Amino acid sequence: MTETLSALAAGFGVALAPINLLWGFVGVTLGTAIGVLPGVGPALTVAMLLPLTSKLDPTGALIMFAGIYYGAMYGGSTTTILLNTPGESASIATALEGNKMAKRGRAGPALATAAIGSFVAGTIATVLLTLLAPVVVEVALKFGPTEYFALMVFAFVTVAAVLGASTVRGLSMLFLGLLFGLVGIDDQTGQMRFAFGVPELMDGIDVVVLAVGLFAVGEALYVAAYQSRTREALERLSGSLWMSRDDWRRSWPAWLRATAIGFPFGTIPAGGAEIPTFLSYAMEKKLSKHPEEFGKGAIEGVAGPEAANNASSTGVLVPLLTLGIPTSATAAILLAAFQSYGLQPGPLLFQTQSSLVWGLIASMYVGNVLLLILNLPLIGVWVQVLKIPRAPLYAGILVFATLGAYSLHQSVVDLVVLYVFGLLGFLMRRFGFPVAPAVIGLILGPLAESQFRRALAISQGDASVFFTHPISAALLALTALLVVVPWLVRVARERRVRAGVRP
Amino acid sequence: MPRRRAELVLSLGVLALGVFATVVAFRLPEAGGYARIGPNFVPKVVAGCLIVMGLWLLAEVATGGWRDAVDDDPVARGEHAFHLPAFAWVSAGLFAQMALIRDAGFVVAATALFFCVARGFGSAHPARDAATGFALGLAVYLFFVKFLNVSLPAGWLAPLLGGAGL
Numbered sequence: 081m082t083e084t085l086s087a088l089a090a091g092f093g094v095a096l097a098p099i100n101l102l103w104g105f106v107g108v109t110l111g112t113a114i115g116v117l118p119g120v121g122p123a124l125t126v127a128m129l130l131p132l133t134s135k136l137d138p139t140g141a142l143i144m145f146a147g148i149y150y151g152a153m154y155g156g157s158t159t160t161i162l163l164n165t166p167g168e169s170a171s172i173a174t175a176l177e178g179n180k181m182a183k184r185g186r187a188g189p190a191l192a193t194a195a196i197g198s199f200v201a202g203t204i205a206t207v208l209l210t211l212l213a214p215v216v217v218e219v220a221l222k223f224g225p226t227e228y229f230a231l232m233v234f235a236f237v238t239v240a241a242v243l244g245a246s247t248v249r250g251l252s253m254l255f256l257g258l259l260f261g262l263v264g265i266d267d268q269t270g271q272m273r274f275a276f277g278v279p280e281l282m283d284g285i286d287v288v289v290l291a292v293g294l295f296a297v298g299e300a301l302y303v304a305a306y307q308s309r310t311r312e313a314l315e316r317l318s319g320s321l322w323m324s325r326d327d328w329r330r331s332w333p334a335w336l337r338a339t340a341i342g343f344p345f346g347t348i349p350a351g352g353a354e355i356p357t358f359l360s361y362a363m364e365k366k367l368s369k370h371p372e373e374f375g376k377g378a379i380e381g382v383a384g385p386e387a388a389n390n391a392s393s394t395g396v397l398v399p400l401l402t403l404g405i406p407t408s409a410t411a412a413i414l415l416a417a418f419q420s421y422g423l424q425p426g427p428l429l430f431q432t433q434s435s436l437v438w439g440l441i442a443s444m445y446v447g448n449v450l451l452l453i454l455n456l457p458l459i460g461v462w463v464q465v466l467k468i469p470r471a472p473l474y475a476g477i478l479v480f481a482t483l484g485a486y487s488l489h490q491s492v493v494d495l496v497v498l499y500v501f502g503l504l505g506f507l508m509r510r511f512g513f514p515v516a517p518a519v520i521g522l523i524l525g526p527l528a529e530s531q532f533r534r535a536l537a538i539s540q541g542d543a544s545v546f547f548t549h550p551i552s553a554a555l556l557a558l559t560a561l562l563v564v565v566p567w568l569v570r571v572a573r574e575r576r577v578r579a580g581v582r583p
Numbered sequence: 584m585p586r587r588r589a590e591l592v593l594s595l596g597v598l599a600l601g602v603f604a605t606v607v608a609f610r611l612p613e614a615g616g617y618a619r620i621g622p623n624f625v626p627k628v629v630a631g632c633l634i635v636m637g638l639w640l641l642a643e644v645a646t647g648g649w650r651d652a653v654d655d656d657p658v659a660r661g662e663h664a665f666h667l668p669a670f671a672w673v674s675a676g677l678f679a680q681m682a683l684i685r686d687a688g689f690v691v692a693a694t695a696l697f698f699c700v701a702r703g704f705g706s707a708h709p710a711r712d713a714a715t716g717f718a719l720g721l722a723v724y725l726f727f728v729k730f731l732n733v734s735l736p737a738g739w740l741a742p743l744l745g746g747a748g749l
Contacts, residue, residue, distance in 0.1 A: 131733075132731065132733075135731050135732065135733075245650075245651040246649065246650055246651050246652075248636060248639045248640055248643065248650075249640075249649070251632075251636055252597055252633070252636040252637075252640065255601075255629055255632045255633045255636055256597075256600075256633070258629045259600075259604055259626075259629050259630070259633065262625065262626050262629060266622040268622070269614055269621065269622045271611060271612060271614070271621075271622040273607075273611060273622060273626060274604070274607060274626070297677065300673055300700065301670055301673055301674070303704075304666070304669035304670055304672070304673045304700075304703045304704055305665050305666050305667075305669055305670040306657055306660075306662040306663060306664075306665065306666070307662050307663070308666065308669050308703065308704045308705050309663050309666060309669075309705060310661075310662065310663055469706075470704050471700075471701040471702075471704035471705060471706035471712070472697075472701055472706070472712070472715055474673075474700055474701075474704055475676075475696070475697040475698075475700035475701045475704070475712070475715075475716065476697070476719060478673075478676065478677070478696055478697075478700050479693045479696055479697055479716070479719055479720065479723065480723070482677070482680055482693075482696065483689075483693075483723060483727070483735075486684065486689075486735075487727070487733050487735070490734065490736075492681050492684065492685060495677070495680065495681045495684070496681060498677075499674075499677050499678075499681075502677070507593070510653065511589070511590070511593060511649075511652070511653055512649075512651070512652060512653040529625045532625070533620060533624075533625075536619065536620055540619070541619025541620070
């Protein structure tokens with residue numbers, strides 16, 4: 081405990097150094113902006129900035145990237161409340177009540193409860209991260225390659241198979257991502273795999289090209305084809321920003337309850353904030369003294385989901401920093417950012433790069449304060465950002481997207497590959513294939529393979545180690561249960577439905 | 584394209600990719616070492632799993648279509664019907680950039696990209712889009728080349744950028 085506090089104090093020394101404070105400020109401002117803008121998310125933004133890592137110092141760059149990550153959660157609520165087009169699935173629950181409040185001229189209090197709730201949840205979640213990380217690190221130090229491999233399999237399967245509409249479409253994208261991850265030189269034997277003699281493929285498929293292709297080019301093609309001819313209704317920000325005494329009284333219990341739901345969901349590989357935001361919404365609806373207001377703009381319905389969203393996004397950093405396991409697309413790209421500096425998140429990073437890790441955690445306390453200032457007094461600025469028409473917005477996104485891909489190797493081949501991934505992203509969006517498993521497969525796949533082969537090298541080729549080591553066996557059994565149980569439930573339900581149709 | 588046919592084509596695509604990857608994986612050398620498995624083992628597993636996924640998707644197509652599929656009716660999704668010109672303009676912008684970036688340079692390529700994409704999104708101000716694209720391209724070029732030392736092709740503007748001491 082005292083060790084944690086002294087490490088955190090040293091971390092504040094790093095985070096409050098003027099240059100890192102500046103990078104943190106740039107990160108949270110950029111994060112709020114891209115959270116506000118429809119069509120750009122934190123995963124895409126960090127991916128576009130990855131080629132710059134060679135020019136920046138790792139601590140500053142990672143503080144900036146983390147700022148983009150949690151700053152985007154703040155900005156997202158502004159768009160959801162004023163525009164009613166949730167930028168991401170985690171904002172859908174907020175849209176239910178937030179946009180209704182805006183329509184009734186209560187946009188100000190809705191934005192305020194979202195921003196203050198995000199601050200409360202983000203700060204409490206950062207405290208929990210501070211306390212929990214050293215504990216997990218302690219456990220993780222005992223993990224060998226066998227346990228790591230089992231843990232990665234667990235993360236793959238939950239992200240791909242359990243979440244999302246369809247198990248088979250999620251798993252298809254996971255294996256596609258894993259296949260992309262195999263392209264290039266095998267680092268254990270030097271064997272070239274799936275490169276077909278193309279020099280651009282020998283280094284492997286770059287995460288920048290994959291993520292920017294899927295998120296930016298695919299998104300632009302999709303929105304142009306299916307949404308560019310519809311009009312959007314932007315709600316006016318009128319009246320007071322201030323929450324009334326009654327608003328406060330109804331908001332703060334919702335913030336705290338939502339933090340308690342959101343953080344644990346973030347720490348397990350349950351893929352992002354969608355489930356906890358809906359759980360929080362359902363809980364607030366049930367506990368509210370004004371259930372009749374739900375569906376017409378109940379403030380608890382904004383306060384809860386927004387706080388849950390932020391708490392879970394901070395929770396995601398627990399497995400990422402302590403175990404090196406990303407559980408969302410953005411976390412996977414943050415992992416790639418660490419890797420571009422030759423750093424591997426995990427228990428050892430807390431020992432070898434203590435000042436970097438704790439500087440990063442400390443920067444999140446500072447970042448949440450900056451975000452509260454950015455998102456309340458300066459809310460008017462972001463409303464202006466929201467007014468940028470779609471045509472120049474998407475045109476600008478693609479200029480930056482192609483710049484990121486081209487600057488990797490100064491090669492037109494990367495632009496061609498980018499377009500191919502864009503077409504893939506278009507088809508995935510159109511036919512309901514999730515993106516996160518593909519990105520996580522690409523980044524985590526090579527790590528999983530090397531842990532797998534290392535585990536087998538230690539056991540001299542005896543694959544039974546994965547089932548005789550207790551932690552590994554438990555994780556693999558849990559993984560199997562997560563796939564088989566929903567499937568059995570589904571088969572039973574379909575059979576019952578069929579029996580019902582034909583009596 | 585009717586939904587069933589699109590699903591059939593995509594399922595076959597996944598299957599074909601799996602078969603192709605399997606063929607490639609089986610040609611990789613063994614070279615096991617202590618682990619008794621070599622660089623060909625994981626590729627075989629991943630390729631095999633892709634084949635299984637392709638077959639699973641096909642099985643869903645054969646038994647009433649993909650489960651929990653995206654609504655085929657764009658209006659039900661809150662969108663409009665597929666707008667080919669918009670899709671084509673965005674694609675054309677990206678192709679123009681591929682063709683121009685090496686010789687004409689980054690700024691010209693970015694202008695063309697910006698112009699085409701804005702058209703695709705239904706912008707009614709072509710001249711303004713071209714000017715905005717040029718200004719954005721130039722600003723990005725100067726920031727990256729002068730400030731971050733990332734090299735980008737100057738192309739046709741080389742004499743101009745060079746002459747201005749940039």
